[in-house]
Amino acid sequence: MKLPTLTCPSCSQTIVSDEYQPVSGKRAPNAQGYLSCLRRCEPCGLGFSNAFTDQADKLQRIHRDPLASLPAEIQAGACEVLGQSLNDINRSSKLLKFASEGSEDHLTWVIFRYLQIQGQLREVLSKVGVGPAVNAQREPTMLLWGSPVPARNASGRALSNQLVQMLERIGELKNRYSEPDVLLDFGETGVVFIEVKHLSGNEVKDKSYPNWPRYIKNTDAFKDINQLLDSGLYELARNWRVAYGLAGNRPFAVVNLGPQALFEASNQTRLELFKQSLNQSTVKEFDAVTWPDFLNAIASPPNWLDEYLDKRLVKREWKHKQ
Ligand SMILES: [Zn+2]
Secondary structure (H helix, E strand, O other): OEOOOEEOOOOOOEEOOOEOOOOOOOOOOOOOOHHHOOEEEOOOOEEEOOOOOOOHHHOOEEEOOOOOOOOHHHHOOHHHHHHOOOOOOOHHHHHHHHOEOOOHHHHHHHHHHHHHHHOOHHHHHHHOOOHHHHOOOOOOEEEEOOEEEOOOOHHHHHHHHHHHHHHHHHOOOHHHOOOOOEEEEOHHHOEEEEEEOOOOOOOEOOOOOOOHHHHHOOOOOEOOHHHHHHHOEHHHHHHHHHHHHHHOOOOEEEEEEEOHHHHOHHHHHHHHHHHHHEOOEOOEEEEEEEHHHHHHOOOOOOHHHHHHHHHOOHHHHHHHHO
8 A cells, every 4th residue: 555645845746655554454564764764855854654544744854864944063962872771672763753843852852942042041041040059150051851061971971870870779670760840950059850841741641650769758858649639640759759859958940841731720730739749848839831932032043044933833932922
């Protein structure tokens, strides 16, 4: 069988599908990366997910070279950092997902690496009110997915080792470590963990999920376990627990960065429960930060970043607010 023919949205060329063996009914196997997209525009290096439609705008786009259109300094080092991300089991799927235009990791890399190169991490986080950044005297050491950025940075390596020790102490398994999307260490003014969301919501787990106890036992990181379990916000709970342990006596902040919708309606109800469950204080804080607020805090973003955010749909909401 073949999927319907597409028109490339970038160059208007006709794209004819490769043949495939249906998996159930007439469904094609899911695309796992550019090469497994049955419809690819080779001149543009653009592949399309394998849903049975002729509407290219309804399909996920997967790039042959996901960094090609970005400045050289943003391209450099991305693969090395991704290749050292903490979770062994996720690593190969992480690299594939990175090529998809909806990738949260791609967005995370481009924005945080840009801010690091510009020396703007402290300023942007401070403008959105993240405590350890407000008081900081210098730019932070940065990890993405537990991996030092730049990859050979000595203080980044030391921080990554500290994180792994903390995860082991909590009882995480060696090849399934938690990967905080972004970890920033500002020294004595504290550490910041950022859980980045773009097209998907916060991870929710049922009360009966067997890994909850690992994060809630033997710690005073939470003051109300029932509220925490009712919130279901497992990924955020993990971040909070790990930040709590890693910061020691220093201040820390866990930031949930995402679109406005992440903090509205039923999501808001969950987050309220979650916040109430935490053992917060003036120096142990949880911050919900929207993309519009975060992006507006970037001083004079270059055109390429503007275009990138526009393409990735992040700016749709941003423009709306301006
Ligand atoms: Zn094309």
